[in-house]
Amino acid sequence: MTDSCSFICERCGKCCVNLPTWDEVPAVLKCWVLDFDPKAEALYKAVDPGTGHCSYLRMEGQTAVCSIYDDRPRMCVVYRCDEAEAMGLWNREEAPVP
Numbered sequence: 001m002t003d004s005c006s007f008i009c010e011r012c013g014k015c016c017v018n019l020p021t022w023d024e025v026p027a028v029l030k031c032w033v034l035d036f037d038p039k040a041e042a043l044y045k046a047v048d049p050g051t052g053h054c055s056y057l058r059m060e061g062q063t064a065v066c067s068i069y070d071d072r073p074r075m076c077v078v079y080r081c082d083e084a085e086a087m088g089l090w091n092r093e094e095a096p097v098p
Helices: 027-036 040-045 074-078 081-086
Strands: 057-060 063-066
Touching: 027 040, 027 074, 040 074
Parallel strands: none
Antiparallel strands: 057 063
16 A cells, blocks of 8 residues: 555546445445545435446546535445555556546
């Protein structure tokens, strides 16, 4: 894992795509997710079921912009694609482009 001070988000938006909808989140995880982040349900319900894209994601040219950035869910605040990639949970190169 990289040092948290050295992480620089490239604002590619790939972490905001390929997300599960709220109905696809296993019931056993829903309680944990809501306990960790009460805003999570709204986020998952904002996922387009056809594409898996978060509907709050906007692209401005090649830059990903979160339309609720100042009030985004905690899980979006703490998510680090570099750490997920280091643990083998996510691959930036294979993630779909928003």
